[in-house]
Amino acid sequence: MIRKAALLAVMTTTMLSSAVVVPAGTANAQTTAAEAREAGTAAAGARPAAARQGRQEPQLAVESITPDVPRDPTTEIRISGFFANTGEVRNGLRIRLRHSAQPFARRADLATYLGGEGAQPYSYHDQFLEPTIAPSAKAPWEFTVTPQQLGINRFGVYPILLEVLDGFGQQVVAQRTLLTYLPKDVTVPRTKIAMVLPVIDQPRRADDATFIDDTLAKSMASGQRLGDLLKIAQDNTSAKGLTWMVDPALLDDAQAMAKTHTVKTKDATVKRPASPEAGRWLRDLRAALARPPVIATPYADPDVTALTHNGVDDAARNGIGAAARIGREALGRDVIDYVNWPVNGMIDYDGLDALAGAGVDTVLLDERNLPSAADRSATVPPTSPATTTTTATPVTPVTTPDAFARLESVDGPVTALVADTALSEVLGADTSAPGAAALSHQRFVAETAMIGAEQAVPAAGSAGAPRTAAKTVVAVPPRRWHPDPGYVTGLVKAAATLPWLSPVTLDTLKRPKSPVTPRSGLTYTEQDRRAELGKPYMASVKRVNSRADLTTGVTTAQDLDIFEPALLRLASSAWRGRTEDATPYVRQVAAAVDARIGKVSISGSDQPQFRTLAGSDGNVPISVRNDLTGPGSEIAVQLQVTSDKPKLLEIDPYESKDSPIVIAGGQNRTIRVPMRATAIGGQTTVTVQLVTKDKRKYGKPVKLTVRTTGYTGIALVIVGAALAVMLAAVVMRVLRRRGARRVAASQASPTAPPRPASAPAGTES
Structure with missing residues (x-):
């Protein structure tokens, strides 16, 4: 009864649905209306019944699509993967490859299609999976086709839809991807692409002497986040177009942990021996980054806008100065300190002025922060990849903005490099799910191909000559990403081999005399302000900063600020949205400051x-x-x-x-x-x-x-009187002694005549 009810439902749907036009000249052009409607169901993103009932959905993983770019109509394209059954026993399943002969007209359509919206490809190729697939079993599959079989004959990006159908033609699971084709005789202008790979962590120490925990060494192990970032650097030491952005505070923490160090535990502060993992990681990173350009974030990657809005104006300058010094010490080479990447690529003019005053002349921004002045959506109507009409009036696609822009600060012009949103998302994609790496890789190829195609389109009113000006795009993954080394290395290699790309490093880019793409001013919303480190937290940081500044005020050493690194760590952008995690750091630094002040008393x-x-x-x-x-x-x-x-x-x-x-x-x-x-x-x-x-x-x-x-005073009077009395007594004594000597002398002389009694004493007769 259940099977009959399901069959009746399919037949009813078929009779009530309208017919769909199938492109002529494609493989299996005799696609029936019912089969086209199956594609329509997929286009609407219909979910399997198992998912609707809350059960785990089966998986359809695309593990490989080769080659990246077929160049000949007869080139074999291999698309392979597996179907993972997560429900009951399944019988009679088949996998269908749907495709279209119509390429996408603009980049925005790629995201629309991959999101399950817009028109979907209808032409298809079928093959059966294993007769019976048990729960938790995997069934491999592979399609081998050619551009000719798919009806593809011109440069462009084409939609591919893979779906698993049950015996009633109902979709069990679907997966969308992209295929790029470039004929041998077509030359596409090369787009300059710069990939910026961040090596940024969170602060691990509070004051210089104390680690809040001992998790840093664990994250440096193979397969962990910092370990995987190191592997990417080691695997791409000679790769073109890679620019590294490193937080010197991470290098500083690694140096400290590679020696005997102190860790604060729940109950006490304990000594730890030198960490061999930290020492090895730092040595290997130093060797891997010996050649490519390295940009240093300000020390500890501080939240510059939050600091500026809270009156801590010297933080940018202090952070940049510390970054240059410590980066050079840790890596054994000079680092670039005049390029800054604000948190989330977002900054306002107050923050820009602070950075420019600290010597920054280039900022790396998000497209939302500095949008194009043109309204993309108003210039070109939505285009379906399955459209069959070839006589429609051609329209000029909205093109990808050039990365370069110019901003004005109180200290003069600042160059802005605006990161491409889609390419940045692809570079930093989470590829942990089965098949995610292959799908993201194909999207990278497709997105960059579309940028190249935009430059090859004749300008409006021209005689048809292709555009020759090289465009520049920049891709930057999330700040604290955890990448798959194999996936990222694959993208780097693809960028070096794709015929429409020219990988470059950020330091070699030359600013054009005038901006290629008109852009509006900096867009910094109230929501962006709320995302900053909050005022209550910043108030606690300022209190510690004020106390720490006293220690600088008494030291005789020139340009020595004992607590500057610690204060920058407290203001790190890593604490955005999680200031409660930073509270132990604030307390520890405050205690260290008070202890130092207390040592001078x-x-x-x-x-x-x-x-x-x-x-x-x-x-x-x-x-x-x-x-x-x-x-x-x-x-x-x-x-x-x-x-x-x-x-x-x-x-x-x-x-x-x-x-x-x-x-x-x-x-x-x-x-x-x-x-x-x-x-x-x-x-x-x-x-x-x-x-x-x-x-x-x-x-x-x-x-x-x-x-x-x-x-x-009383003592002086007494002593004075005593001295006078004593002096008088001495004088009297001296006079008496003199008189006595004279009398004695006169009595001892017999020849002396007697004095007359009337004669005065002392006179001669």
Whole structure:
């Protein structure tokens, strides 16, 4: 009964559906209306009953289409793959290859067709699969056809539809792909194509000394993301047209992990030995990238627009400077630092000004950010690949925009290279599903062929001469892609052999004197703003940045910013949409900054401080300790001493009040601060604060309690009086001794005549 009901449904559909015109001259031109309607069902993207009921759909995988580009009408084209049964036992299945003799007229039609919309090919070739296919079994299949059999006779891209049908002619599963044909006698202008391959990760360290986890080495293993990126580089050391874009922060992390390093675990911070995987990965990458051009992102690939919109204007310059230095150190060669790829290829004029001010003269943008001024959809009506009319008035297809554009910044013109959306998607396609690599490969061939075909079309009003100006296109996969090395290498090889492509590197592209394609200005929407690192998160980064800037303000080393790399890691574009993952990094950097600030302190600052003036004035010693070690350990600080009651206790000029004092790492310095009390006895509080050269407070202030006794003046009076009394006594004693000596002398002389009694003393008679 079920079989009869299904047959009745098919017959009813056949009688109620209208006839479909089949192109003449194609293989099996006697296609019936019912069979054409089967193609119509496929075109509508009808899903098998199993899928509609929530069961897993069977798979139809296209594993190979060779050659990439047949050049002769009799060239054999092999299309092969397998059907994977995921449901009940199936009998009497057949696979059908549908095709059309009409090529696509424009690139937009490719995406429409591959999405299951628009007109579909009707001519077909059939073959039966295995008589019985058990659940979980795979049935291989292969078609061998020629362009002549498919009715293909001119340069273009043609639709191919593969579908599996059951015994009632119902579609079980379908797969769409593309076939490109180029006759030997046709010459197509070569399009310059530049492929930019990113090697960008997320930050793995918070401060320079601490890894938040130890997953980096695992991702460098063979078959993991960074391991696969390395393999692509190793497999294409001599390939043409490849430009690498590397984040030096990743190289820096690898260098740090290749030595003894510290990892923060859930409960503690532990030492780890040098990672051989990290060291090997870095050495191999260095060797693989010895020849091709390497563009360095700003260190840690910071979210430049978010930083600019939050007032952190120097981040771009700092990141680019650090990238050039660390990239050269890690790779042993110079890197390109004047090309920038904003996050998602999107930037506004504020971000552009920040980049231009940092020395960037070329930006790599997404088509949405800098769209063509022309409206593509308005110039050419939709075209069906199955259209049979050949006398229609020809229209000029909307062509692919040239990659070059020009932008104006506050620092002058900036070159924009606009990435081709479709080619970028194909280059970064997820090919993990069976057959996905072959389908994406065919689309790459087809998309680039369509670009070449656009240049071969005569311009409107011309005498038919082909266009000769070479067009430039750029393909860039997603920032943190996980590619299949074999698939990417296959595309690179195809680009080098396709007769309409000329692979070039980004650094060899020469900017045209005038833009080839008129474009509108930068388009940066509110949605793009919301995608940036959010204000709450950026506020936390700015707080840490402000604290870290203090450490730079006291170091004597020129151009040394200890925490600059850490702060750039906090602002990495990797944290977009996942700032909660960055929270441990913020906390760790904040703790490291506070720890460094705490190593420069006023001695005894952790205990109550008392000083005594033995009188109305005196010098109070204050000691500054520098416990820093390593690079940047020498500091220059000033001491700011303030009396809480200046009318009672005055601070006189002292060393380091107006100029900094220099203290080497591991040393201390004592400053004697003169103070004068205006009242005898009592105590007053004094605040002692370390400040940077530009008078910013460094560390916590220290309170000193200064006591004045008044004893010094009283002691001086007492000592003075005692000295006077003692001096008088001494004088009296001397006089008495002199008198006594004279008397004794006169008594000892017998010949001396006696003095008259009336004669005054001391006179002669």
